[in-house]
Amino acid sequence: MRISEDTSSQSARMTDSPHVYQAVDVHPADDDASRGTPKMGSLPADCSGLVWSNLNYRVPTATKGLRRRAIEWRTLLDNVSGSVHPGEMVAIMGSSGAGKSTLLNSLAARLKGGKLDGAVAFNGKPRDPRLFKKQAVYVEQDDLMYPELTVRETIQYAATLKLPARGYSKAAKRARVEEVIKALRLDRCADTIIGDSYTRGVSGGERKRASIGVEFVTDPEFMFLDEATSGLDSNSALHVCQVVQDLCRDRQIGVLMTIHQPSSKILNLFDKIILLCRGQVIYSGPRAAALSYFELLGYHCGQHENPADFFMDLMTIDTITAEALSTSEARIEHLVQHYRAHGLGVSSSGEKATIHPISCSPNASTSFSPNGSHAVMPNPSQRASALVATVGVTPPDTVEANDLPMATKTNWALSWHAEFGVLLARCWKAQVRAKFAIVAMAMRAIIMTLFLGFTYFQLDKDQPSIQNRIGLLFFVPIDLMFDAVMPRLLSFSLQADIMMRERSGGAYRVSSFYLAKLLTELPFVLGFDIVYLTGIYFLSHLQYDAARYFSFLGVCLLLATTAVSLGMAVGAVFRRLPLSQIMAPLIIVILLIFGGNLANSATITPVLSWIRFISPVFYSYHALALNEFRDLTFSCGGGDSEGQCLREGAKILSYYDLDSISIGLCVGLLCALLVAFNVIGYISLRYNFKPRMMWI
Numbered sequence: 265m266r267i268s269e270d271t272s273s274q275s276a277r278m279t280d281s282p283h284v285y286q287a288v289d290v291h292p293a294d295d296d297a298s299r300g301t302p303k304m305g306s307l308p309a310d311c312s313g314l315v316w317s318n319l320n321y322r323v324p325t326a327t328k329g330l331r332r333r334a335i336e337w338r339t340l341l342d343n344v345s346g347s348v349h350p351g352e353m354v355a356i357m358g359s360s361g362a363g364k365s366t367l368l369n370s371l372a373a374r375l376k377g378g379k380l381d382g383a384v385a386f387n388g389k390p391r392d393p394r395l396f397k398k399q400a401v402y403v404e405q406d407d408l409m410y411p412e413l414t415v416r417e418t419i420q421y422a423a424t425l426k427l428p429a430r431g432y433s434k435a436a437k438r439a440r441v442e443e444v445i446k447a448l449r450l451d452r453c454a455d456t457i458i459g460d461s462y463t464r465g466v467s468g469g470e471r472k473r474a475s476i477g478v479e480f481v482t483d484p485e486f487m488f489l490d491e492a493t494s495g496l497d498s499n500s501a502l503h504v505c506q507v508v509q510d511l512c513r514d515r516q517i518g519v520l521m522t523i524h525q526p527s528s529k530i531l532n533l534f535d536k537i538i539l540l541c542r543g544q545v546i547y548s549g550p551r552a553a554a555l556s557y558f559e560l561l562g563y564h565c566g567q568h569e570n571p572a573d574f575f576m577d578l579m580t581i582d583t584i585t586a587e588a589l590s591t592s593e594a595r596i597e598h599l600v601q602h603y604r605a606h607g608l609g610v611s612s613s614g615e616k617a618t619i620h621p622i623s624c625s626p627n628a629s630t631s632f633s634p635n636g637s638h639a640v641m642p643n644p645s646q647r648a649s650a651l652v653a654t655v656g657v658t659p660p661d662t663v664e665a666n667d668l669p670m671a672t673k674t675n676w677a678l679s680w681h682a683e684f685g686v687l688l689a690r691c692w693k694a695q696v697r698a699k700f701a702i703v704a705m706a707m708r709a710i711i712m713t714l715f716l717g718f719t720y721f722q723l724d725k726d727q728p729s730i731q732n733r734i735g736l737l738f739f740v741p742i743d744l745m746f747d748a749v750m751p752r753l754l755s756f757s758l759q760a761d762i763m764m765r766e767r768s769g770g771a772y773r774v775s776s777f778y779l780a781k782l783l784t785e786l787p788f789v790l791g792f793d794i795v796y797l798t799g800i801y802f803l804s805h806l807q808y809d810a811a812r813y814f815s816f817l818g819v820c821l822l823l824a825t826t827a828v829s830l831g832m833a834v835g836a837v838f839r840r841l842p843l844s845q846i847m848a849p850l851i852i853v854i855l856l857i858f859g860g861n862l863a864n865s866a867t868i869t870p871v872l873s874w875i876r877f878i879s880p881v882f883y884s885y886h887a888l889a890l891n892e893f894r895d896l897t898f899s900c901g902g903g904d905s906e907g908q909c910l911r912e913g914a915k916i917l918s919y920y921d922l923d924s925i926s927i928g929l930c931v932g933l934l935c936a937l938l939v940a941f942n943v944i945g946y947i948s949l950r951y952n953f954k955p956r957m958m959w960i
């Protein structure tokens with residue numbers, strides 16, 4: 265690439281030479297003709313596809329001074345305009361940090377925070393949040409899917425949950441899944457599990473195509489893809505892009521994707537490219553015309569050079585030396601300014617004509633002049649006004665989709681019961697296939713049974729056995745708490761992220777997901793707990809009495825259920841796995857300090873002593889102790905000369921301050937905590953995992 269020319273001489277050439285402009289008159293006749301699109305000058309009434317104008321996005325970056333809080337704003341998108349029409353595949357390119365994802369997210373209404381303004385239209389109208397969520401799908405960079413499910417099952421569940429029951433019978437949904445599998449060339453791996461870093465599943469390219477299939481199954485009109493080729497080898501990347509191109513052409517859907525340094529083969533698949541540098545456009549137009557455009561500005565792409573590398577070099581800010589830095593900054597400034605001032609060039613007749621990004625016809629110049637003559641959109645604000653005037657886009661205030669009144673929300677594809685059934689089946693399938701987790705739970709149950717059972721083996725009814733019983737009955741609730749809470753965090757985090765992605769397309773309700781998740785966690789936890797609790801009950805020789813055994817089991821299982829709910833609540837409240845993994849043990853430790861054994865509640869400051877009332881350990885420990893010690897008599901061994909022997913169970917309970925509440929009350933309050941934790945978990949899941957959408 266030769267980009268070392270003096271930019272002032274380039275400017276001079278650009279502005280002085282009419283020949284240059286003639287050559288840059290990039291109206292690919294074949295493109296227009298083949299698509300039968302209207303020519304410039306006659307803006308079609310139906311401006312199909314996605315059109316945006318003058319997007320500006322700023323984020324607050326810093327506050328200055330100790331007293332005065334002055335917010336600094338950083339501009340991430342600066343007057344960005346463009347369009348993607350049906351059947352068109354468009355790439356957003358730029359170096360790292362150029363703003364590619366920011367632009368993609370702003371168009372997909374997925375930005376979080378900051379200030380966005382400008383105008384966006386879809387099919388000639390402002391985007392309707394409830395419709396756009398269905399019309400346009402977003403394939404995220406991280407392919408979040410259940411690792412235990414096969415490709416076919418993954419796409420099938422997406423179809424079942426997202427395609428409306430009215431209009432799609434079960435057979436029609438199955439047929440649609442097979443169609444998608446075929447279109448994405450996933451036949452060979454359709455029955456292979458997705459897999460993850462622990463379990464081998466499909467390849468990276470297949471995984472990406474499966475992830476596209478999950479979104480494409482709803483037959484969208486538009487597809488956003490974020491870095492669809494990242495992490496893939498060149499062949500897989502090409503394959504993914506070819507598949508996307510086929511979908512785009514066959515279904516006439518618009519495709520906008522961010523891409524990092526594509527190979528020349530991949531680049532050639534795109535109809536248009538948008539080159540971004542520091543949030544500013546240096547080129548937006550037909551891919552085929554880009555090299556001529558830069559050529560005429562004095563930047564030559566070598567014959568054997570990959571054009572994508574050439575574009576990347578053009579956009580790279582060279583920070584190696586001060587001189588290189590100023591040269592590259594000057595080059596970029598010049599490219600930005602030229603693009604803003606002239607668009608892509610002027611017509612061969614000498615009139616200025618822009619192939620303007622907010623064109624309503626693919627690759628055609630846009631003119632808003634009524635007589636149809638070529639005209640330039642002189643400046644960004646005029647372009648925005650023109651878009652407003654011609655396609656009726658009035659930038660509304662930013663709203664969040666979930667803040668819309670109920671009446672305007674999207675209808676759910678399935679009834680609550682049907683949705684719950686599908687989610688329950690999916691969660692259950694994923695749970696039973698997580699063999700590693702099941703084996704680990706079984707091992708834990710066996711090890712703890714043997715360890716505790718033989719530590720407290722066949723307790724007598726003498727004085728030392730009082731301490732052992734107390735220790736065992738306090739330890740069991742602690743162990744159940746850790747065992748129920750900690751493993752829940754990881755699976756909850758992954759599945760809640762999947763839920764958020766699915767809900768951003770309006771797939772299902774939070775309540776059905778939450779209940780399905782809770783109910784699929786319980787059978788394994790409670791099943792292994794029954795084995796473990798029964799083992800230690802009989803090995804340690806707690807009271808051999810059916811009623812007492814079932815009370816022991818009942819209280820412990822209620823505690824385990826409460827703890828599973830606590831685990832889900834912690835995962836939902838703290839949102840991020842690393843944070844919830846730190847907070848969960850902290851919360852458990854606090855609850856066990858106030859569990860009634862380690863600290864005497866009478867001596868604790870009232871500021872803290874209330875914590876025992878929200879501690880499931882406190883209630884379960886009390887209930888288990890009451891269940892065991894009531895009516896039990898202990899021997900005093902060598903006599904009771906000091907009068908310190910504790911003979912009756914009632915006295916022992918009183919001595920340890922365990923007789924203040926009844927078993928019934930403990931059970932009732934444990935149930936209250938169970939409900940409270942689930943309410944907290946559900947509300948937090950609803951708000952912390954809410955897909956935040958920013959509409960303009």
Ligand SMILES: Nc1ncnc2c1ncn2[C@@H]1O[C@H](COP(=O)(O)OP(=O)(O)OP(=O)(O)O)[C@@H](O)[C@H]1O
Nearest residue numbers: 323340358359360361362363364365366367377524
């Ligand atoms: N919310 C935010 N607050 C502050 N800066 C942000 C925010 N979001 C993005 N940025 C910054 O904006 C710039 C553009 O980010 P963006 O993720 O769009 O870049 P990108 O071109 O997609 O980069 P990459 O290819 O490395 O993913 C980056 O410098 C990034 O640090």
